[in-house]
Amino acid sequence: MNKKKLIVPLILLLAAAFYFVFFHKEKTLNLVPKDADVVVLIDVKKLTRQYLSNLIAHPSKWSGSKTKDKKEISLKDSGIKIPDFLQIFHLKDTRFSEWYSVVELKDPQKFSAFLKSRQFISKGKNLFRKDQLFIKIEGENGIIGTSALAFDPINKVLIQSSEKNTLNADQLISHSTGSISFISGQKIQNFSIELKADEIEIKNTADTGILASVIDEVQKRNHFLAIELDARNVKNYAKFLDKNLIDSAQINYFKATADLEQVNDTIISYGYDDNFNEIEKKTVQKIIQPNYIIDLQSQIPEKAWAYFQHKKWINAQDQFTAIPFQPNRIDKSNKGLVIQSTRKPISLSPELTENYIFIKNNPLLLSSLKSLTPAERTILSDIEFIFYGNKAEHYWVKIKAKKGKLPLILRW
Numbered sequence: 001m002n003k004k005k006l007i008v009p010l011i012l013l014l015a016a017a018f019y020f021v022f023f024h025k026e027k028t029l030n031l032v033p034k035d036a037d038v039v040v041l042i043d044v045k046k047l048t049r050q051y052l053s054n055l056i057a058h059p060s061k062w063s064g065s066k067t068k069d070k071k072e073i074s075l076k077d078s079g080i081k082i083p084d085f086l087q088i089f090h091l092k093d094t095r096f097s098e099w100y101s102v103v104e105l106k107d108p109q110k111f112s113a114f115l116k117s118r119q120f121i122s123k124g125k126n127l128f129r130k131d132q133l134f135i136k137i138e139g140e141n142g143i144i145g146t147s148a149l150a151f152d153p154i155n156k157v158l159i160q161s162s163e164k165n166t167l168n169a170d171q172l173i174s175h176s177t178g179s180i181s182f183i184s185g186q187k188i189q190n191f192s193i194e195l196k197a198d199e200i201e202i203k204n205t206a207d208t209g210i211l212a213s214v215i216d217e218v219q220k221r222n223h224f225l226a227i228e229l230d231a232r233n234v235k236n237y238a239k240f241l242d243k244n245l246i247d248s249a250q251i252n253y254f255k256a257t258a259d260l261e262q263v264n265d266t267i268i269s270y271g272y273d274d275n276f277n278e279i280e281k282k283t284v285q286k287i288i289q290p291n292y293i294i295d296l297q298s299q300i301p302e303k304a305w306a307y308f309q310h311k312k313w314i315n316a317q318d319q320f321t322a323i324p325f326q327p328n329r330i331d332k333s334n335k336g337l338v339i340q341s342t343r344k345p346i347s348l349s350p351e352l353t354e355n356y357i358f359i360k361n362n363p364l365l366l367s368s369l370k371s372l373t374p375a376e377r378t379i380l381s382d383i384e385f386i387f388y389g390n391k392a393e394h395y396w397v398k399i400k401a402k403k404g405k406l407p408l409i410l411r412w
Contacts, residue, residue, distance in 0.1 A: 025084040027169035031102040033157040036089040040099075041169060042178045042193075044086055047409075050177065050195065054407050061410050073117040079110030080142070085169050091150055096240055100145040100154060108137050127151075131373075191395065197407040202397040211356070211389035211396050218358045219385075221349050224290070224365070225258035226358045233355045233390055242311075249304040253297035253336070257349045258290045260364040288368040290325050291344045297336035305332055355390040379412055 025045060032039055055061055075082075081104040088101045105111050112126070115135060120128040126137040127148065134148040138155045145151065171188060173179040178193030180202060194201045218226050229237065231252040238245040245251065265287045273279050298304040308314050308330070313322040320330040320339045330339045340346075361383050366372075372380065387398045401408055 025169065027085070029085065029087055029167040029169060029172075031083075031087045031104075031158070032089050032167060033091065033154060035092045037092040037183050038090040039167070039172060039181045039183065040088040040178065040193075041173050041181070042086040042088070043084075043173060043176070044082060045084055046177055047195070051409050054409050058406055058410060061406065071117060073110075073114045075114075077110065078114035079105055079107035079112075080114075081106050085173075091153075094150060095147070098145065098147045098149065100143065100150060102154065102158065103142045103144065105137070105140050105142055108140065108142075111142055112137060195409060198401045198403055200399040200408070203395060205394040205396065207394065208389075208396050210391055211354075211387075211394070214352060214354050214356050214389055215358070215385075215387055215398070217352060218349075218356065218387075219360075222360075223257050223349060223358075224260050224360055224362050225256065225292075226349055227254065227256040227356070228352060229254045229355050229357075245307075248307040249296075250298045250300050251296050251304060251336070252299060253295070255295040255348060255351065256292065257346060258292035259346060260288055260290055260362050261344065262286050262364055263289050263343075288364045289341075289343065291341050291346050292323075292325070292328075292339075293341070293346055293348050294339040295336065295348055296339070301332050301334070301336050304337055308337075357386075357388040359386045361385060382411065 025043075029039075029041075083103065086101065086103075088099055090096070090099055112128075115128045115130075116122070118130065120130040120133075120135065123129055128135045128137075129148075132146055134145050134151070136143045136148065136151050136155075138151075138158070141155075141158055143151050143154055172181040172190055174190075174192070176192035177195045180191045180193065182189045189204070191202050191204045194203075234251050234254045235246045238251070263286070264284050267283045267285065269281045269283070270278055271281055296304065305314070308320070308322075311322070313320055314330055315321055318330055319326065320328055323339065325341065327343060328339055328341045330337055361380075366377065366381055369377075369380070382401050382404070384400045384402050385398075387396075387400070389396045389398075401411075404411055
């Protein structure tokens with residue numbers, strides 16, 4: 001009888017423990033500086049539940065990785081305090097490529113050993129680097145970044161609580177695996193991140209029907225790249241390339257089509273024969289070249305042409321030198337400028353009057369990227385296409401992977 005009385009409290013205790021381990025979250029985001037203009041949140045506990053549920057459904061993964069290096073220290077023994085929300089941020093007035101995160105450490109010495117086991121190279125003063133990832137141990141915090149330039153200012157923010165953000169997770173994320181939030185003063189624009197069986201979606205709307213039809217239409221044309229953007233989208237993307245482009249060139253419409261092709265490239269070098277006579281040597285190698293056409297529409301084509309000449313993007317042969325893939329030709333029309341590769345000209349795909357960027361995976365792309373790590377090569381080869389679409393205030397990014405035996409969370 002006493003045993004039966006113990007069953008109910010034991011069940012309640014287990015239920016409470018299960019709730020705190022997998023559902024209870026600390027929602028105060030105290031690791032984000034005030035001057036962050038973009039914040040990416042990953043709901044670690046929801047991602048963990050998603051991983052475990054998929055793992056249970058796929059017994060083939062229960063044995064773990066057979067190729068795992070036994071010298072590598074696991075994440076659970078890394079000295080990191082696993083956060084409820086992983087907080088990744090971009091700081092105002094820094095390069096777009098600079099992204100940072102801060103993790104709390106239970107044991108800094110264990111974390112240092114973990115980094116060394118993962119082939120991070122010590123640069124002194126508790127700074128480590130591996131490829132383009134930098135990590136610095138500051139007391140009981142680990143600062144992570146794609147650059148080390150802002151590590152000292154971030155550390156000062158961690159010390160001075162008045163400089164920390166007062167954001168709450170509920171302001172940025174709602175029922176999704178993750179979110180991307182753009183912050184401007186008191187205004188916050190949120191985009192959910194959803195990890196599905198064979199795709200990742202980033203969006204601020206549940207209504208993606210019109211944009212999904214754009215994917216269907218573009219896929220029929222079977223191009224490697226297809227882009228169509230109106231003035232507002234052109235302005236948004238121009239910020240990453242040349243802030244003066246829109247005002248100076250008056251570009252109000254952008255459309256591009258491109259395909260990839262493997263071609264023979266002849267390299268000419270010079271050497272000497274046995275009699276010390278100079279001889280010409282020709283070496284033929286296979287390279288990947290795009291065939292492309294770009295339509296830039298402008299209210300004042302002459303102004304766009306003059307701006308490109310000022311930037312020295314147009315040479316004496318009317319080639320557009322800002323694109324490294326030559327030869328090409330830039331021509332002026334009554335609507336704007338047209339840039340086209342001349343080796344094998346292609347035509348623009350029909351206008352859809354929609355805003356989209358579509359990139360279809362191509363084996364030639366993978367073969368041309370020699371510097372990829374095995375893990376990066378596996379991920380890239382698994383992608384079928386990447387799509388960005390915009391309709392009014394609705395935005396949608398879709399990364400579609402190829403169908404596989406395992407869901408993405410177990411593949412990547």
